[in-house]
Amino acid sequence: MLRAKLGLLATASIFLPSVALAQLSVCGVSPSEVQPFGGFGADVSQISNPAQMQVQLTPGVNSYLQFEVSSPTDVRIEATDDSGVDPVMVLLDTSGNELASDDDGGGGRASRIEASLNPGSYCARVYNFSSNNGPTTVQLSRWDMEPITVGASTGGGASEACTAATPASPLAFGPINAALGGGGQIDFSRSGTVTYHRFTVDTPLGLTITARNTDADPVLRVYDNGGNIVFENDDFEGLNSQIDMQTPLQSGDYCIAVSALSDGDAPIDVSVRAFDEKAFLEARYASGEASPPIGGDYPIDNIGLIQTAFSGDVLVGKDARWILFEVAEPSLMLIQGIGNGGADSQLYLYNDRGQQLGYNDDSGMGSDSTRDSQIAVELYPGRYLAAVLLYNFEEGSPSEPVRVSFQRYVRAQ
16 A cells, blocks of 8 residues: 655646647547546545446556545545456546555555545556456545545555656666676665666666565566656566566666565575576567577477377476477367376466467366366467476475377377
C-alpha cells in the first residue's frame, strides 16, 4: 500500500474554455481513452459514500479512470483481485505525470494507493499484470471511509515515482557501462518496503536486473530522470522478479525502485548485469516460453518418427527437457507427462517454426489428475517439439523422473 503526501498545484487548464479542453490530452492520453469515474467523474472531496465501477482487465490494455478533487483530500483508490486478475494502478495528474503506483498493496493481488491530493483533476491508470482476462472492482474513497481491500500488512509493492529529486543510493561511481564491461556484475542486498538506486548510462546499454527472495515477493521498476516508468516486473520466476531490457537504455540518468509485496523487512538480493541476448533466449527455452531452433546448439532429444506409440523416462530439473518427434500423416497425438505420484509435470508443444500449439499443467484425468499433464492435438505431417517441465522446482532440489508418452491415432478408413 502506498500512503503519500503530495504537494500538487492545480493546473492552469481549468481556466480554459471547454472547447479548448476538448483539444487537449487528459492525463497524458487522448480524451477518447479516458472514462469519467463512475460515468460522471466523481469528486472524491464531495462523495458521501465510496464510488465504485467495474473494469474489464485484458493483458496489454490500459484503462484510464478520471476523478476530481475540489479541496485538499486524503484519497484512497483500490482495485480488487476477486476474479483472479492481478491489477496494477498508477496515479496520474492531469498532464500524465506519474505521482504514485502500486501492485499488490491491497493484499493478495489487489492494489491500493493512498495519497493526499490538492484540488485538480486526476486519473487512475489500471492494467493487468497477469495473462488472464477478468473484471476488477475499482473503488474511489477517502481515508475515513471503509476500504474494499484488506491491505498488505507489510510491503505492498508501492513506490512513488523516482525523479531527479528522489533520494537514492548510487549503483556505481561514474557511468554503469564501465562497471558492467567484460561480464561485470553489481550485487547488493537491501531491505525495507521500497528503496531507490540511481545509475548513469553513457552509451546505449541493455540491462538484466534480478531481485530474489520469495518471502519478500519483490517488484522491480526502472524510472527515467523525469519519473516515468520505462521497465517493470513483478513475478518472473515464481515470486522473484527480473527485467530483461531487449531495448537498450539511451544515455542518461535512471533509477531502480525495489519494493516488497509481502514482507518488507525481508532482505532482497539484487543483481545488475549487461543484457546478454544468448542467455536471454536460452532462459526462454529452459522455461518452455519459446522453443529452441532445431539444429541449433541447445540440447534436444530426438525420438524420430512416431509410428504408433513411444514412451520413455526423462529426468527433469530446473530446465525444460525438449523432445523432437515427427509424424508422417495427419494424426491425433496424445502426449502425456506422468510423474507416478511424484513429479508435478507440465507440457508445452510447438511446431518446427516455433509456434505454440498446446500447453497443459494438470490433465484432470486419472488418480494423479492434479499432477500429471496431457495434450491432445491433431497434427499434420511434420516435425514437432515437446517440452517437459516441473511445475515447482526449488533451487538445489534433485531432478525428478517423468515418463513421457506419445500415442498416435489415425482416422478409421
